Ligand SMILES: NC(=O)C1=CN([C@@H]2O[C@H](COP(=O)(O)OP(=O)(O)OC[C@H]3O[C@@H](n4cnc5c(N)ncnc54)[C@H](OP(=O)(O)O)[C@@H]3O)[C@@H](O)[C@H]2O)C=CC1
């Protein structure tokens with residue numbers, strides 16, 4: 001099995017780097033200043049408390065430059081809002097049976113992938129990591145670097161699932177084949193509803209209260225939609241001590257915070273809070289808090305504002321005012 005990693009940032013760089021370090025055949029696809037830094041200086045990867053290492057992982061600028069053969073498996077690790085554009089570059093070069101594995105948050109990517117490729121695998125990505133400068137990736141867990149359970153989409157486990165999980169395990173990750181991987185990804189979606197609050201608002205009690213509202217709406221929406229979600233207890237048990245304690249994150253926030261901080265010009269919120277808004281509209285459940293957070297974050301990006309500058313108290317007041325009007 002050889003891996004082509006499309007999107008070599010925090011997740012793609014971290015997973016690709018550790019697979020490469022384990023002697024597994026990996027090629028990264030990157031772009032811009034990150035591509036230049038990877039080509040010129042290698043991938044500078046810091047895992048937990050270890051010293052930074054420099055890994056000479058092969059890198060190309062487009063999927064067209066990569067050799068895709070019968071044993072290639074694509075790991076897709078771009079942000080969800082970048083999936084469609086990445087697929088447009090990728091799909092013409094794939095073989096009909098090439099598996100594409102979504103190493104992404106949210107639950108929308110797998111369905112998008114299945115429109116274009118026959119073989120899709122989904123991964124629950126629990127891997128706190130960061131990519132704030134070209135060429136550099138940091139994995140913040142002091143335990144296992146990440147928990148990456150895999151399943152065939154929409155459901156099931158096959159030989160590819162087992163082989164991907166085995167290679168991820170050989171690279172040091174915790175990874176189990178899971179037929180119900182999407183139920184785990186829906187649980188992870190609940191965690192990621194806080195990404196936008198972490199990106200937009202200063203941390204504190206008001207931000208916690210706002211995240212509580214996001215979760216309450218999501219619980220109602222997912223129940224109304226009849227979507228299977230693994231329990232919080234199962235999720236906590238699976239995480240166990242694997243990802244704890246986190247290395248001091250030096251003020252580094254969620255993956256959405258990192259997009260705002262790097263000024264990438266777009267964020268994943270439509271696929272996280274926006275997924276709850278969409279399901280709410282489909283199933284007749286109001287989701288004012290998720291919609292307000294979604295709009296607020298887009299506004300932050302449009303204004304080019306720094307992260308964590310929108311007081312959560314103001315958003316809570318606005319929600320109160322909205323509810324008084326209805
Ligand atoms: N970071 C984290 O802690 C975690 C992230 N996740 C999820 O993992 C997924 C990936 O996130 P993350 O790694 O943080 O994101 P990053 O922004 O760090 O990495 C994505 C990389 O893909 C590049 N890219 C985008 N489109 C293309 C393309 N068409 N061709 C080549 N490269 C491309 C981006 O380049 P550019 O910068 O130029 O856009 C960037 O380097 C997301 O769904 C995220 O929610 C899940 C768990 C934890």
Ligand SMILES: CC(C)(CO)C(=O)C(=O)O
Pocket residue numbers: 105125126127128129191192195253254255256
């Ligand atoms: C849970 C968390 C915050 C871990 O880094 C994450 O998934 C993200 O940043 O997107």
